[in-house]
Amino acid sequence: MSISTRTDRRRDLEPPVPQPDATPPRARRRVTGTAVTQYGLLIALAIASFFLIFVMLDLSLRRGVDIDVDFWNLLAAPYFGNYHTALLKLLPAMGRTLAVAAVSIAGILLAGTVSAYAFARMRFPGRDLLYYSVLAVMTVPSIILLTPHFVLANQLGLLGSLWGLIVFYIASGLPFAVFLITTFFRSQPDEIFQAARVDGASELQSLVRIAIPLAFPILVTVAMMNFLSVYGDYIWPTLVLDKSNDTLLMALQSFSPRLDEYVNRPDFGIQSAGYVFATIPQLVVFGFGMKYFIAGVTSGAVKA
DSSP, rough: OOOOHHHHHHHHSSSOOOOOSOOOOOSSOOOOHHHHHHHHHHHHHHHHHHHHHHHHHHTTSSOOHHHOTTTOOOSSSOOHHHHHHHHHHHHHHHHHHHHHHHHHHHHHHHHHHHHHHHHOOOTTTTHHHHHHHHHHHTTGGGGGGHHHHHHHHTTTTOOOHHHHHHHHHHHHHHHHHHHHHHHHHHHHHHHEEEEEHTOOOOOHHIIIIHHHHHHHHHHHHHHHHHHHHHHOOOOHHHHOGGGGGHHHHHHHTTTTOEETTEEEEOOOOHHHHHHHHHHHHHHHHHHHHHHHHHHHHHHHHHHO
């Protein structure tokens, strides 16, 4: 038997090699009826969510007389005089609100970070009992504390002053801040802080140089959440402050410019401009801090 015959028999005994499918893959996936329904509902919800915002923006750029004549005449020629009037009326109240929010958030971050580091990295008698006592305060609804807070503010002489807001905002925001930052500090490896102690670093140096830089996203998360609660609070300022020291929401509640001195109707254009103006600080805060906010929420949820 020749060598070529043996080679042919071996080839016959070998299993056939599968050939690649020459059929080209489909360029597009088949869209089912369920997917079309889901996308349709999402688009409808998006339109419903942003429609009111679009109407508010449109009304803020129209004269009050034009709104009364034809309310649905959208996308008319813009008129920016409404923002000038709203700015003059609401700017002092917004300045007070932002000042109260800044001081309150600074106090919450300072006291919360130091307390959280002590609970997470230091050992002292009654640490766990004190920590769980702080957490127990979070279970008390804030509406129940309005009357005790008002009585305490009256006894401390804080009624009518912005400090009556700042002190109680700091006290109200501390429990959750301590809980969130403590959880993050405890999730960090002990070797980092032990190495710092070996190098001669004190607890304060470890806090400032190691713990705070690592917890920066968590601190931004705490700051943003407290900014929303302070900036959007209406009940407590109405109990503590008078009209001369009103906050932004108090000013918006009474902000009702008249269409004309002879017409007893509000000017919806100027009112809408005031509401748009009031949302600008929230948009700015979220625009600059959303990345750190998402990182802080994610890290706290995973590492807790």
